[in-house]
Amino acid sequence: MKFIPAAAAILLAVSAPAWAQPAKPAAKAVSAPKPAAFPPHVALPKTVTPDRYAITIRPSADKLSFSGHEDIALTVRTATDRIVLNAADIAFQKAALSGQSAAPKVELDKEQQTAAFVFAKPLAPGRYTLSLDYTGVIYEQASGLFALDYTGEGGKKQRALFTQFENSDARRFIPSWDEPGVKAVYALTVEAPAGEMAVSNMPVASTAPSSNGLQTVRFADTPKMNSYLLFFALGDFERIHKMVGQTDVGVIVRKGKAAQAQFALDAAAEILPWYNDYFGTPYPLPKLDFIAGPGQSQFFAAMENWGAIYYFDYALLIDPKLSTEQDKQNVYVDIAHEMAHQWFGDLVTMAWWDDLWLNEGFASWMENKTTDHFHPEWKIWLQTKAGEQNAMRTDARAGTHPVITPIHDVFAAANAFDGITYEKGHSVIHMLETYVGEDVFRQGVRNYIAHHAYGNTVTDDLWTEIDKVSPKKITGIAHDFTLQAGVPLISAAKTPDAVTLTQGRFGADEASKAPRSWRTPVVVTGLGQPWRPVVSADSSAFKAAKADATPLINAGQTGYFRSRYSPELETRVVAAFPSLAGEDQLGLIYDSRALGEAGYAPLTDFLLIARKAQDAHETVVLRALIDQLTALDDLYKGLPTQAAFRAFARTRLAPAFARLGWDAKPAEADNDALARRDLLSALSQFDDPAVVAEARKRFAGLVANPDGLRGANRLTVLQIVAAHADAAAWDQLHAMAKASTESTDRSRLYRYLGAAHDPALADKALALSLTKEPPPTDAPNLISSVARVFPEKAFDFAIANRAAVEAMVEPTSRTTYFAVLANGSGNAAILPKLKAFAETVPASTRPAVTRTLSGISYRLDIIARRLPDVDRWLAANPG
Secondary structure (H helix, E strand, C coil): CCCCCCCCCEECCCCCCHHHCCCCCCCCCECCCCHHHCCCCCCCCCCEEEEEEEEEEEEEHHHCEEEEEEEEEEEECCCEEEEEEECCCCEEEEEEECCCCCCCEEEEECCCCEEEEEEEEEECCEEEEEEEEEEEECECCCCEEEEEEEECHHHCEEEEEEEECCCCCHHHCCCECCCCCCEEEEEEEEEEECCCEEEECCCEEEEEECCCCEEEEEECCCCCEEHHHCCEEEECEEEEEEEECCEEEEEEEECCCHHHHHHHHHHHHHHHHHHHHHHCCCCCCCEEEEEEECCCCCCCCEECCCCEEEEEHHHCCCCCCCCCHHHHHHHHHHHHHHHHHCCECCCEEECCHHHHHHHHHHHHHHHHHHHHHHCHHHCHHHHHHHHHHHHHHHHCCCCCCCCCCCCCCHHHHHHHCCHHHHHHHHHHHHHHHHHHCHHHHHHHHHHHHHHHCCEEECHHHHHHHHHHHCCCCCHHHHHHHHCCCCEEEEEEEEECCEEEEEEEEECCCHHHCCCECCCEECCEECCCCCECCEEECCECEEEECCCCCCCEECCCCCCCCEEEECHHHHHHHHHCHHHCCHHHHHHHHHHHHHHHHHCCCCCHHHHHHHHHHCCCCCHHHHHHHHHHHHHHHHHCCCCCCHHHHHHHHHHHHHHHHHHHCCCCCCCCCHHHHHHHHHHHHHHHHCCCHHHHHHHHHHHHHHHHCCCCCCHHHHHHHHHHHHHCCCHHHHHHHHHHHHHCCCHHHHHHHHHHHCCCCCHHHHHHHHHHHCCCCCCCCCHHHHHHHHHHHCHHHHHHHHHHCHHHHHHHCCHHHHHHHHHHHCCCCCCCCHHHHHHHHHCCCCHHHCHHHHHHHHHHHHHHHHHHHCHHHHHHHHHHCCC
């Protein structure tokens, strides 16, 4: 779902150089725990397990309700007087068990979302069929069976139905064993309007007319799979498709959208044969559909339902008028991600939510590997470093968690859908693949898939298969990076004839500086042949080197750690910046800011590197510089010295603006379009008067001629005008949002209404979110947009209107949604409000609030302790 031959080296135990010593005596580094140390899960009893669900659903889309009948073939494994399964917002009308004359008593536990069917006498071990009649709810947010309204062809108001079950919402559609470790066969039948298309995981097996204008659609049985992968959709759809080998690959859209689906279909057809080869096991289902729905979610962009992958429009469709180069790349990456899940997650599934990363981290890594294979010009591995930095920032503060993290119950599982699971997860896999080699890693993956197909696994099952085929064993390294939280810090120092590498822990706060040890694969260049030591807290590395040698740590940036150089080496490496590869320039940019903010080095080191980076022609490096400058500018919000920093930032970006300008150049690289939009947005944030004036001029032309601007240029103009809007411009944007009939465009326009820097307009946007005007899935993003400019205002508003705002958001996302509204605050007054909010939510969801609290506290520390040094440097070094 949707956040490399080794050279000889001598490993010696050496003490850290004086400049790298901690301020206080270091405690002994702690190693990663063993998986067996995890506490037991709260799960359904294992006395009864399902074998096959035969389900008949009759939806009433207009009434937002449905009725269902279910025959569950099950096995009683141990004598018991009850069958316990999951059910939420389900009302039972009838229950019966084969071989039992009396109906069972039904006991519902709404808090635990279970239904127990209790019998007068214990059931003997054996096979039975549990038959249930029930009714359920069709939601307006993406949870369970949900409805999305849209404007169809000819301006007609229409409604389509879809399902979303991960992590634990299949229980809102069918009473079931709604846990990842329980697999069964699903046979779905639907009674639906005769003129609409019904879609599920498998092809339609039969269609027959029914009464009252309905038809009965029966789908073929699925293979054994998990409840959260079941899918159903119903609507006025059309399908484009092509055969790829033995697989019928299709894209299903609302009628009239087929042309926008062609890019996705071509991408899927290109990727599928490559995945069949990479995994060594061909895709096993007869068809693979990609289904597009209007709107958006606060929780996900797409879902890997086996054979029927769901996407919101913006993540799948390409509109020639409105879509950007960034949209195109995002769609390709999202398709690669969800297709990878068809093997990692669907064919082989984690046994419990502890190992969610085994699905998501791997799919995130595979999306990049695949995209780079087919589109190297996009330089996707460089682009992924931005996401990795987000994970590192979280991982270096209180509130982080290990990649493999204990999940007590399904209600805590939503906490694992975050940057640690996705971005750190894929970074660790990339590091391990680099360490053992691509071919060895792939063979291990192939063996893992072959040995565990249609089953459940834990992470160590994957490491075991790779270790079997690899001369370099990875389980120890993998445990260090997945079973403990935190970020290693590799420090390099130079003596006249050698280079030493030592390991510590990078921490942004005191809680995150407790010593830990990781066996860290490091790649160092600049000393002759690449040097590939494995460095830990107890085993530093030493290599002979000439006096003038300049080692480059983490060359290629495939390691998950921060790099720090002694002052002498730092000077040499920064001087060499223009000649470094793009990925290593990124490493210097990201590490210099992180080290400076955390106090390991002067933050002004980043400013020196920014002066070097301003002339970079690698657009991904330019975008990284832009990102870091805008992030620092956010810290200056409300400070009198912000003007001086913005002047520095505008100067840094002037060469790029002179090269890229406002408009695309003939035959320019695809990534230039991405950099141009970031550049113009940043110059707008830095109050560049010429950029803001040009955006307003172009906006006036757009109002006069709606087709006058397209793609990225249109979005950039709208974004800048929205940020600097007065009341008249806001009203024009509002009118555009109301008039838009394109789902993705309408969502963006409503989001822009919340971006105004004028607090009075922010209040108007917040008030608008509570009306019926914005589509239900767009209203929460309107509040989120205000939060990016006025986090305190948005958070206070959401708390004051809590019931209404919670109704806008999927149940699994609510705590995270409220906490994230406050993320950008630099005001200490919000901290007690967040703590009070945390006391009102389930304990299992509080980690989201903890992460926000630690992030705000860290921002406040940077503002107080680091920005004054930057101010003094800017005063002494103008221009």
